[in-house]
Amino acid sequence: MTAQSLFExxxxxxxxxxxxxxxxxxLYIDLHLTHEVTSPQAFDVLRARKLQVRRLDRTLATxxxxxxxxxxxxxxxxxxxxxxxxRQVRQLEVNxxxxxxNLLGLQDSRRGIVHIIGPEQGVTQPGKTIVCGDSHxxxxxxxxxxxxxxxxTEVGYVLATQCLLQRKPKTLEIVVSGRxxxxxxxxxxxLAVIGRIxxxxxxxxxIEFRGAAIEAMSMDERMTVCNMSIEAGARAGMIxxxxxxxxxxxxxxxxxxxxxxxxxxxxxNTLRSDAGATFDKSVTLDASTLEPMITFGTNPxxxxxxxxxxxERPGDPVFARSLAYMGLTAGERMAGKPVQVVxxxxxxxxxxxxxxAAATVLRGRKVASxxxxxxxxxxxxxxxxxxxxxLARVFTDAGAxxxxxxxxxxxxxxxxxxxxxxxxxxxxxxxxxxxxxIGARTLLASPASAAAAAVRGRVTDxxxxxx
Amino acid sequence: xxxxxxxxxxxVVMPSTHIDTDQIIxxxxxxxxxxxxLGAALFxxxxxxxxxxxxxDFVLNQPAAQGCQVLVAGRNIGCGSxxxxxxxALLDFGIxxxxxxxxxxxxxxxxxKNGLLPVVVDEATHEWLLANPGxxxxxxxxxxxxxxxxxxxxxxxxxSFSRYCLMNGIDELGYLLSQMPAIxxxxxxxxxx
Numbered sequence: 001m002t003a004q005s006l007f008e009x010x011x012x013x014x015x016x017x018x019x020x021x022x023x024x025x026x027l028y029i030d031l032h033l034t035h036e037v038t039s040p041q042a043f044d045v046l047r048a049r050k051l052q053v054r055r056l057d058r059t060l061a062t063x064x065x066x067x068x069x070x071x072x073x074x075x076x077x078x079x080x081x082x083x084x085x086x087r088q089v090r091q092l093e094v095n096x097x098x099x100x101x102n103l104l105g106l107q108d109s110r111r112g113i114v115h116i117i118g119p120e121q122g123v124t125q126p127g128k129t130i131v132c133g134d135s136h137x138x139x140x141x142x143x144x145x146x147x148x149x150x151x152x153t154e155v156g157y158v159l160a161t162q163c164l165l166q167r168k169p170k171t172l173e174i175v176v177s178g179r180x181x182x183x184x185x186x187x188x189x190x191l192a193v194i195g196r197i198x199x200x201x202x203x204x205x206x207i208e209f210r211g212a213a214i215e216a217m218s219m220d221e222r223m224t225v226c227n228m229s230i231e232a233g234a235r236a237g238m239i240x241x242x243x244x245x246x247x248x249x250x251x252x253x254x255x256x257x258x259x260x261x262x263x264x265x266x267x268x269n270t271l272r273s274d275a276g277a278t279f280d281k282s283v284t285l286d287a288s289t290l291e292p293m294i295t296f297g298t299n300p301x302x303x304x305x306x307x308x309x310x311x312e313r314p315g316d317p318v319f320a321r322s323l324a325y326m327g328l329t330a331g332e333r334m335a336g337k338p339v340q341v342v343x344x345x346x347x348x349x350x351x352x353x354x355x356x357a358a359a360t361v362l363r364g365r366k367v368a369s370x371x372x373x374x375x376x377x378x379x380x381x382x383x384x385x386x387x388x389x390x391l392a393r394v395f396t397d398a399g400a401x402x403x404x405x406x407x408x409x410x411x412x413x414x415x416x417x418x419x420x421x422x423x424x425x426x427x428x429x430x431x432x433x434x435x436x437x438i439g440a441r442t443l444l445a446s447p448a449s450a451a452a453a454a455v456r457g458r459v460t461d462x463x464x465x466x467x
Numbered sequence: 468x469x470x471x472x473x474x475x476x477x478x479v480v481m482p483s484t485h486i487d488t489d490q491i492i493x494x495x496x497x498x499x500x501x502x503x504x505l506g507a508a509l510f511x512x513x514x515x516x517x518x519x520x521x522x523x524d525f526v527l528n529q530p531a532a533q534g535c536q537v538l539v540a541g542r543n544i545g546c547g548s549x550x551x552x553x554x555x556a557l558l559d560f561g562i563x564x565x566x567x568x569x570x571x572x573x574x575x576x577x578x579x580k581n582g583l584l585p586v587v588v589d590e591a592t593h594e595w596l597l598a599n600p601g602x603x604x605x606x607x608x609x610x611x612x613x614x615x616x617x618x619x620x621x622x623x624x625x626x627s628f629s630r631y632c633l634m635n636g637i638d639e640l641g642y643l644l645s646q647m648p649a650i651x652x653x654x655x656x657x658x659x660x
Contacts, residue, residue: 016653017646023628026646028653038550040500049640066498084498091500135549135573151551151577152502153638161643163650167626199485200543200569233546235572299485299546318484318541411548413494420517432489432547434512 003276006240007171007206010146010271014129016163024165030128031058032158033114034101036092037065037413038133042156043095051160053099058162060123061096062104063089064113065134066414069376069403074106082415099159112379112405115139115347119223120381122252126241126268131158136347136429137236138229142222143249144241144271146206149230172205172234173279176213178288183463185357186221187349187427187446189213189285190228191293191303197283199301202234205280208273209239213287219248220353227348228429231300240272292462294334295431295444298322302431306449306461309333325433326441327421334459337443341424342373342400342454343436344447346410349427350378354447355386359394361451361465366399368457373400374416376408400454412437425453468582470636473607474563476536479526480600486540487547488574492556494548505552506559527560531601536563539596543567545574554583564606566613568593579629580638586613586623608634 004012011027019025032055039061046053053059066085072078080086089106096103104111110121115136118124126144131137133155140147154164174197176189194201207229214222222239229237246265249255256264291305302322304311312330313319323330328337344350344358355377367373375395377383383405386392392402409416410428412435418424420439427450428435431442445453448462455465496508514525521528538557544567545553554577557565565578566586575585586606588596595615596602605614608630613621632639 017649021627022631023642024626026643026649028650028657037497041502041551044501045640065494082498088498088500133549133551135547149549149573151549151573151580153551153577153580157640157643160640161647161650162654163643163646165628165639165643199546200571203543203569203572230547233543233571299487301485318482321483411489411494413497430487430489430547432487434493435489438493438512438517 003274003278005171005273005277005279006144006208006238006271007146010127010129010144011168013127019167024167026163027129027166029058029131029158029162029164031060031118031123031130033118033130033132033137034059034061034155035065035114035132035134036063036088038152039155040088040091040095041152042159043099045156046099046159053101053159055162056100056102059101059159060104061092061101062111062114062117063092063106065407065411067106067406068415069406069408070415071404074404085414109380112381113347113350113407115227116351116378116382119143119219119248120252120379122249122255125249125255126245127271131164135230136227138234139223139227139347141226141229141236141238142219143245144238144268146236146238148235169235170205170280172202172207173282174207174209175211175282175284176209176287177211177284178213178286179216180213180287180290183448183466184290184292185446185448186217186224188290188293189287190225191295191300191444192285192290194228194232194300195293195303196285197232199231199299200233202229202232205234207232207234207237208279209237210273214239215242218353219244220351223351224348228300231429241268292446292449294449294459295442296326296328296334298325298431298433300429300431300444303444304334306335306445306459335461337423337459339425339443339453339458340371340422341418342371342450343409343424343426343428344450345374345376345378345408346428347378347407348429349447350376350382352382352385354427355382355391358447358451359391361448361455361462362398362400363394365455367454371454371457373454374403374409375400376403377405379405409436411435412440418442425450425459468636468638471582471584471608471633473605474536474584475603475605476564477601477603478537478539478596479532479535480539480597481526482541482597484541484543485546486544488545488550488553489547491545491553492550497550497552502555504559505556506561509556509560534561536561537566537604537606538562538564539566541567543569543571545571549573549577551577551581554578554581558583566596579626579633582633584608584633588613588621588623592621
C-alpha cells in the first residue's frame with residue numbers, strides 16, 4: 001500500500017462518490033457547526049425547497065459573532081442594543097426551533113465561540129470531517145480532523161444532504177522542529193509561519209503541522225496554530241492526534257466513553273502520516289530561532305519580531321498604502337509604539353491557557369492609564385473556570401474589562417469596537433483595514449504580548465515580564 | 468440563477484493585492500438575514516467617507532466604472548473570511564466576473580455558487596489588464612476563454628462541474644439530492660445501521 005498522509009486518510013474515509021473529470025467528489029460531513037451570521041439564508045433555501053435538516057445528530061448551532069459581550073444584554077434582561085443583531089439572534093432561535101437543531105443559545109452555559117465550544121464539548125474529534133460557515137473552522141484540525149470553512153450556500157447543502165462537492169486539495173507539510181524558547185508562544189509560531197509563506201502561501205492546500213515543537217504543544221496551543229491556517233490561505237490545517245489529544249478529549253460530554261473510547265483511540269492512533277508519505281510542498285522552521293511576533297500592516301503576513309523594525313519596501317504602492325493606514329513608517333521600531341486598546345479574546349486566543357498567559361503578566365499590575373483593555377473569554381465554560389481560578393479577578397483588579405463570551409472585538413459587528421486611528425494590540429487573527437472598526441489599527445500578537453502592552457501602554461516584548 | 472454563456476463588458480481595475488472580504492463588505496453589514504441589497508455596502512470603507520458621502524477618487528465611484536461587469540483585481544482577491552456576502556455584494560452592484568492571477572479558495576467557491584465568475588489568468592495577461600483599465604473584454608464560459616481587444620485569446624481554468632452548473636443556471640443541490648441513495652448507502656456502511 002502506498003504511504004498516505006494524515007489528510008489523505010481522513011479524506012478517503014469520507015468519499016461517498018469518488019471524483020471524476022466531470023464531477024467533484026461527494027464528501028461526507030461528520031459534524032456541521034452553525035451560527036447566526038452565515039445560516040439564515042441557508043435555512044430559507046430549505047424552506048423554499050421544502051427540505052429538512054437531514055442529520056440533526058450531526059448539527060450543532062450556537063451564537064457568537066453578533067452577540068454582545070455586555071452582561072446586562074445577555075443575562076440582565078436588557079435587549080440586545082444593536083437591533084439588526086437582535087433580529088439575527090432571534091432568527092437563529094426561530095430556525096433551530098422550526099427545524100429541530102440543537103442550539104446552545106444566548107443564555108446557555110455551554111455557549112461560546114463556535115470553534116471553542118466544539119472541542120470543549122468533545123464533539124470535535126480526530127478523523128472527523130467538520131464544516132462551519134466560518135473560515136476559522138480550520139481550528140478543529142488541531143485534533144486530526146479535516147475541518148474547513150464554507151459559505152452560506154454550502155451551509156444549505158450540508159443541512160440538506162450532509163455532503164459537499166469537493167475537488168481534492170493539495171497538501172503542504174509545515175515542519176516546526178526544535179524547541180520554543182521561553183516567552184515565545186504558539187501564536188508567535190503561526191505568525192512566523194504566515195510571515196514566511198505569505199497570506200496566499202497555502203492557497204489550494206491543506207496544511208499538516210508536524211515536528212517536535214508541534215508535538216510538544218498543548219491542545220490549546222495546537223488550536224491557535226491551526227486556527228490561523230486560513231490566514232496563510234489554506235482552508236485547513238491538521239495535526240496528528242496523540243496522547244495530548246486523547247488526554248484533552250477523554251471525559252468531555254460528547255466524547256466516546258467506556259469500550260467505545262478504547263475502540264476510538266485504537267482507530268485514532270492510525271491517523272498519522274505514514275513514513276514516506278509525500279506532500280505537494282514542504283516548509284521547515286526551527287522553533288528555537290523564533291521570537292515574539294507582532295504585525296505592522298493590514299494583513300497577517302505583514303509581521304515582524306516585537307524587537308524588530310517595520311521593513312522597507314520602496315516602490316511597492318500597496319505596501320505604502322498599508323503603512324499609511326497603520327500610521328507607521330518603514331524602518332520604525334515596533335517596540336515602544338503607544339497603543340490605546342488591548343483585546344484579549346477570539347477563537348485564536350481566548351482559551352483558558354491564553355487567559356492564564358495574560359494573567360501571568362497582569363497579576364499585581366495595572367493597565368496603563370488611559371488604555372482600554374478588554375478580556376473576553378472564548379466560552380461561558382471558560383468564563384466560569386477563569387472566575388473559579390481567580391483569573392477574572394486578576395483582570396478586573398488590573399483595570400481590564402471582563403466580559404461574556406463571544407467574538408467581540410475580533411470583528412466590528414457586535415458593538416465592541418476600536419475607534420478610528422487607535423492602535424489595538426489584539427490576540428485575534430485579522431489585522432485587515434477596518435476589521436475592528438472603521439479606521440482601527442490592529443497589531444496582532446500573543447496573549448502575553450497583549451498583556452505586556454496593556455501594562456506599559458505601548459508595544460512591549462513580553463519577555464520583559466518573565467521570571 | 469441566470470445561465471452564463473458570454474459576458475462582454477468594460478473592465479474596472481483595482482490593482483491592490485490581497486483584497487480581503489472585510490474590504491469587499493465590512494462585518495457591520497453582516498447582521499442581515501437576507502442576501503439582497505448588499506451592493507450598497509460593497510467596499511463601503513473605501514467607497515464612502517466618514518459622513519457617508521461617496522469618495523470621488525475611489526474607482527467604483529467614477530463615471531467610467533458605471534455599468535462595468537468585470538472587476539480586474541490584484542493578486543489573491545477574496546482572502547480572509549468565508550462570508551458569502553462578498554459575492555452577493557459584488558453581484559448586487561453589477562459585477563459578474565472577477566479576474567486576477569490568484570483568487571482565494573473560499574471566495575472562489577462562494578462566487579461559483581452564485582454566478583459570479585472567477586477567472587484566473589497568467590501574470591502577463593494580468594499586467595496588461597491592470598495597465599489598460601476600461602478595455603472591453605469578452606468572457607466566453609463555454610470556451611473557457613477570455614478575449615482581449617487586441618485579439619488575444621486567453622484560456623482560463625474552471626472546474627468542469629461548476630462550469631456546467633453556471634452555463635445551465637442551476638445549483639449543485641439538485642445533483643447532491645439525486646445522489647441520496649449513495650449517501651444513504653455510505654451512512655449505513657459506516658454507522659453499521
